[in-house]
Amino acid sequence: KAGVTQTPRYLIKTRGQQVTLSCSPISGHRSVSWYQQTPGQGLQFLFEYFSETQRNKGNFPGRFSGRQFSNSRSEMNVSTLELGDSALYLCASSLERGRYGYTFGSGTRLTVV
Amino acid sequence: DAKTTQPNSMESNEEEPVHLPCNHSTISGTDYIHWYRQLPSQGPEYVIHGLTSNVNNRMASLAIAEDRKSSTLILHRATLRDAAVYYCILLAYSGAGSYQLTFGKGTKLSVIP
Secondary structure (H helix, E strand, O other), X not given: OOOOEEEOOEEEEOOOOOEEEEEEOOOOOOEEEEEEEEOOOEEEEEEEEXXXXXXXXXXXOOOEEEEEOOOOOEEEEEOOOOHHHOEEEEEEXXXXXXXXXXXXXXXXXXXXX | XXXXXXXXXXXXXXXXXXXXXXXXXXXXXOOEEEEEEEOOOOOOEEEEEEOOOOEEOOOOEEEEOOOOOEEEEEEOOOOHHHOEEEEEEEEEEOOOOOEEEEOOOOEEEEEEO
């Protein structure tokens, strides 16, 4: 079966712009989480969505937001980009919340210049 | 947040078993123990997870201490493809039915031919 699909794979944006990243979970998976990975901070939790509702959010500024659609696909948005937002953004999906493992996508590499 | 402690790096000879330790002394009763691994330029890959009992799957075994304050990921025969950063993570219940994976630094496993 198809894995978690993230688009685009690579993105270059200018400081001050905004960006939207997309994640299509594995069919049937209803929980979608987003993570940011940087060399300095490692993997950090951004937010989790389940049944179109944000269930939890990590310690990130309000410029980071997301949403989940009825088909479980999810998008995350970063407004007013800063150089420090350059990172690998990873999406992970799970069949249900809590009891199952997570399948990660390959990520979107965002570079802010 | 419950934290995990892992060695920064380990080495193993090819075709020998590997035991990757993880300490999680502040684990709570509802926290699941997850293991993921990550190769360069890829998203994390699910390896195994458990709550209280030892678990086996086609990739690895997870041995959980009786008091749950530590666990060990066992790769039965290391191959060159097992060289990766291995993350021991607690899937913590964070209220209102929400869970999040809290990643540490992980253990970089090198496999020697």
